Amino acid sequence: MDNSIISPYTQALNAQTTKLEDYLDSGFKTIGIPADISQVESSKMNMLGKSSICFAIIGVAAIIFGFVISNLSVIITGAAAIFSAWYLYMKGRQASRAEAYSGLSTKIFGEISVITDKVSSEWNSFISLQNDNLKKQIVSSADPTDSKVSMIDKVETSPAVKVNLDQMQAELNKVAAGEDLSAYKQYLSKAYGTIKNEISAVETSQQSIYNTLSKAAV
16 A cells, blocks of 8 residues: 555644643642542541540549449449540541542542543544544555455554543552552552553554554555
């Protein structure tokens, strides 16, 4: 096939790859990680926190009442209630912290999903238009019929951007379980590299198709 026909498609492919990489760069720069998890913790008190307040009130009241009536068992009961209040408060704090990390992972996953979907849809739209135009030019070219059929079949093997979002979600859940904000920065770098490698892979695969077509006999 005439190389002059393929050349514009190669140039368009290079331009589209740059466009997708630029979008990837700008997209990941908008994903924020808080300096401290308390910045994303909910101010709403959970059930354990509410229960700890109830136990604390009961405990203090029991101790005061125990001293008033000079009853050691009531004082001990009050002290036990205060200890329970402290225990529930700590558990509530742990639950709130775990919820904050889980929410942060969900937020980051959502942002990565949006970026990935945009990259994928932009690539699909681009390659669909490229292939439709290229197949029309192949049909109207002077190449033999058998060669045209072979070239069209080759065009239709164009790759799609494939990123395993289920795996990313599972990995972000593990990051949340670790409760380490620095781990999010490391993961974002990994996720960015995964998507960028996929962009590079589809470009290489599509360029290979163009190279094959350019070598086809006229």
